[in-house]
Amino acid sequence: MEEIEGVPPQLTATPGMPERKGVARRQARVREILHTLPPAAQAAILDDLEGTHKYAVHEFGDEPTARHQRPVEDDAPTGAIEVPHQS
Structure with a gap:
């Protein structure tokens, strides 16, 4: 799969x-x-407009946001979803 970096010019x-x-x-x-x-x-923004690109693409600060402070268990089991049968 190809990875896209940055935003392509529109x-x-x-x-x-x-x-x-x-x-x-x-x-x-x-x-x-x-x-x-x-x-x-x-x-x-000035870095992007001036073309100096001092900042790496997708570079974020060292502190996680409140939303990402807790580890997320990606393989957590999910419950069954009941689907009504049509007659």
Whole structure:
């Protein structure tokens, strides 16, 4: 199975054509709201917009979120589901 890293560009210009105007509009909108985001989000977004890529794809902080603090037993038994028989 092929693993996909990152988000593929959605507004890729046809080879030989100029960059699509939607790319610049999207980047302008992101830069307008950038100051409202947490510092870590700002750094990651600027990293992506500027193409410096200091952060690895899918790199998360060392602290687990509250949702992932408990180990999850993937092989836990499941109960039977009764299905009514149609006559």
